[in-house]
Amino acid sequence: MDRKNILLIFGFIALAMVGFFGWKVFHQSSEQAFSNGDLFPEIRLTNPEGDSISLSSLKGNIVLVQFWASWCGPCRRENAELVPVYEKYKNDEMQDGGTFKIYSVSLDKKKSAWRKAIANDGLTWSEQVNDSGDFKSSIAQAFSVHQIPTTYLLDQNGMVIGVDLSIMQLENILENRKK
Known part of the structure; x- marks a missing residue:
């Protein structure tokens, strides 16, 4: 050779x-930290007013847990798609009780940018919380959030029933679970 x-x-x-x-x-x-069938752990963070909101306070509802940030273009586009879905299903009773809720976890370091994004994107759900450490935050580390947006859909008992669903997949699940 x-x-x-x-x-x-x-x-x-x-x-x-x-x-x-x-x-x-x-x-x-x-790889995601949780998959379908896993029990999702508790999260307790503060909202824009400084009040502590726990994920467990939403138990009994179908909950979309969303990790995002104001500086993330794909997250902002996802917000624009989530708003009409939330408005459509927020008052619909689900088969196993409760309604549809969103628990948004911002990884923004700058709380002012986070608050501005909530207003500019028209995010009307009250469960907006912040863990201001970016990907190095305790929540991002504990939940293995390496990219955003990252979403988990939870059933009324806190079990994961969807991971990083498209808007169409989310709507199909919600439509099928409506009473």
């Missing part, structure tokens, strides 16, 4: 290894 062919083979092997390890790192960082 001549030198050119040997270099080609080593180059191909090196490229394959880089690709494999790159995929492995990406795959691990995009």
